[in-house]
Amino acid sequence: MVEIIGVSYSYDRRRPILTGINMVVPRGKVVAIMGISGSGKTTLLRLIGGVMKPTTGSVIVDGQRTNELDRDGLYRMRRRMGMLFQFGALFTDLSVYDNVAFQMREHTDLPETMIHDLVMMKLDSVGLRGAHHLMPSELSGGMARRVALARSTALDPSLILYDEPFTGLDPISLGVTRNLVRKLNDALGSTSIVVTHDVQEALDVVDYVYYLSGGKMVAHGTPEQMRASTDPLVRQFVWGEADGPVAYQYPSRDFREELALV
């Protein structure tokens, strides 16, 4: 479904964000891209969505190279994609119902009665049919994330991108969202890419994991392989160890020197 071949990305020559990334996401699978903050995960997701173009290499989505697509081509590709943003990004001037109906009204000529039924089905799938009349400001963080999930699957996309879907959720909402990622992917027959640093939640639901560090793909494997990995980088990340290859201390001069003791 998605193939990334030798992709590098940089804002300028001195600051490479991603270097030599190779990755394959098979159709129907849920794949996680993991890594600490600033490792380039979201940039990689934006490259897949065609928001940014790679400096070198190719991103192929459903057989199309995103860097060769013009604006109309990108929009055509995105109609088959859904994206869940980190904090939902619901349209604050529209109700829950109108948020989910947004894409249906923009991209289809369906009659309002059919849109109503579809919206209710989508909201029911995330357990929020009864909240259709609420405004986004009246929703809790977890509910907003579920509405956004319903909205991102409104047109039954073949690829769903998740940008940090578990961040800032309480344990119950987190569990619900985690299960929905898997359930929706399987029910819709979609492919999902989950960018996250919530290790345990992600490892429970995904089929495969790519681990990024410093803009490079340093490890990949199934959740079991990642848990059993002896790679110090992977171990530190998966088990949340404070010190390891990723240093706890930000580079600084000698402490004694800092305190003028020498």
Next chain:
Amino acid sequence: MFNRGAIINFRGVGHHTVDNVLRLGFATRFLVLTILHSGTCFRRMHLITRELYYTGVLSMIIIVVSGLFVGMVMGFQGYQTLKTYGSESALGVLVALSLVRELGPVVSALLFASRAGSAMTAEIGLMKTTEQLSAMEMMAVDPIARVVAPRFWAGVISMPLLAAIFSAMGVYGGYLIGVVFIGVDEGSFWAQMQSAVDFREDIVNGVIKSVVFGIAVTWIALFEGYDAPPTAEGVSGATTRTVVTSSLVILGLDFILTAFMFRGI
């Protein structure tokens, strides 16, 4: 030959100038894109009518009250001055011409920039900060066509209407003070106004001014919001810039338009 401080200052001025020219270029491109992508909102008029309510109807209170008070103050001040020359009956002309030619378009545009312009900048800036515009892009919906263009046309349509309401309320305020309160002859107040105010020279020129101000204010407000850094500080700075830049641009454009329109010929 040159000291270091002077070179740094000179470089700073150059840098600032280049930045501003670049920003003007982006803003112009943004305006052209907005106009080119206006088809969607003209096909779906409810997008514009919704924005007309927020920008136009909700600005009515401030426009009506300000117009009334400006007219009443002009009634007092105009009467005082005209009485010196024994031409109190020309009070209607003074109030009407001042409002239709200048105060109506300019003051209502300044109020519009503060009330509706700042709201537009803050709304679009916050939509950008909360990734709503990015979400729209990812849904293959162009934010310029869906969010910016309806607001732009709503601003352009509401501005002349608000200026007309401002002028009408101002004339009524002048009438209340001049005729009802002070006792200027009602017949001459209206008759002199009717004969002195020219439709083409005064009213149409006033409408042209308010349309130009409407385009300028809405363009500035929308661009500032769209270009705002996606942070709380960025949005607040953009909102302030909208009000300051719009006000200066309105006054500058008013001078230029007045120079072209009323050359005494």
